Amino acid sequence: GFNSVHVVQVLESTNKYLLDKIDHLENGQTCIAEYQTAGRGRRGRHWVSPFASHLYFSMYWRLEAGIEKASGLSLLVGIAVVNALEKMDVQGVQLKWPNDLYYQGKKLAGILIELNAQASDVCHSVIGIGINVRMPDHQGKLIDQPWVDLNSIAGKTIDRNQLSGLLIKELHTLLADYEEKGLSAFLPRWFELDCFLDKQVNLIVADKVQGGICRGINEQGALLLEIDKEIKPYIGGEISLRLA
Numbered sequence: 001g002f003n004s005v006h007v008v009q010v011l012e013s014t015n016k017y018l019l020d021k022i023d024h025l026e027n028g029q030t031c032i033a034e035y036q037t038a039g040r041g042r043r044g045r046h047w048v049s050p051f052a053s054h055l056y057f058s059m060y061w062r063l064e065a066g067i068e069k070a071s072g073l074s075l076l077v078g079i080a081v082v083n084a085l086e087k088m089d090v091q092g093v094q095l096k097w098p099n100d101l102y103y104q105g106k107k108l109a110g111i112l113i114e115l116n117a118q119a120s121d122v123c124h125s126v127i128g129i130g131i132n133v134r135m136p137d138h139q140g141k142l143i144d145q146p147w148v149d150l151n152s153i154a155g156k157t158i159d160r161n162q163l164s165g166l167l168i169k170e171l172h173t174l175l176a177d178y179e180e181k182g183l184s185a186f187l188p189r190w191f192e193l194d195c196f197l198d199k200q201v202n203l204i205v206a207d208k209v210q211g212g213i214c215r216g217i218n219e220q221g222a223l224l225l226e227i228d229k230e231i232k233p234y235i236g237g238e239i240s241l242r243l244a
């Protein structure tokens, strides 16, 4: 069965809310907020979180196999989000390695996974998902990259409760599958959704730019980049990917 969902009006960050309670959580426990005063993005950036506009969602999940399963986690979560959106008739959303969702070149959603792996065996993870649903005009101006929201893609009002329910269900199913079968079971789906597949890209690793052709991912969740007819895997948090 599904565990409880904490719906909170105002908090700093749904990720922080669960991280603060991490020793007392059950698998699948979820937090959703209407407003975040300190929404967290990747690389310590702020995640714009206006009141009652978007989905701010976090789920606790313990990876019994430990930290080595964590590298593919964001890719799997991206697939779960796309699946939930497709169930609401939102089509054409794509994934950008390692954890962004795009629609026609504009950012729709982001994933921030925070890990607590004190114990050597189990890895505690908080899976944070922020999805733009209805961007207020004055807020959109604060975002320093092209963005899009669900209501404009769908041409109708997307029900955040329905979306949350579908997302919880999808995450439960896919995370259980992932723990059992690993990322290899999801590779075909990733290749279907990868927005950069077979495109010329630039990979930025520690301020250095590496050009190449994107050839998808491997079973560890590493990005595969073809450079001079040779395919090399790239993995790690400090890498970003751009269209060349």
Ligand code: BTN
Pocket (backbone or CB within 6 Å): 012, 013, 014, 015, 016, 036, 038, 039, 040, 041, 042, 043, 045, 047, 055, 056, 057, 058, 099, 100, 109, 110, 111, 112, 128, 129, 130, 131
């Ligand atoms: C990114 O930088 O693309 C990741 C953004 C993740 C934002 C979500 S909103 C819900 C959860 N709580 C947070 O503080 N951040 C994530």
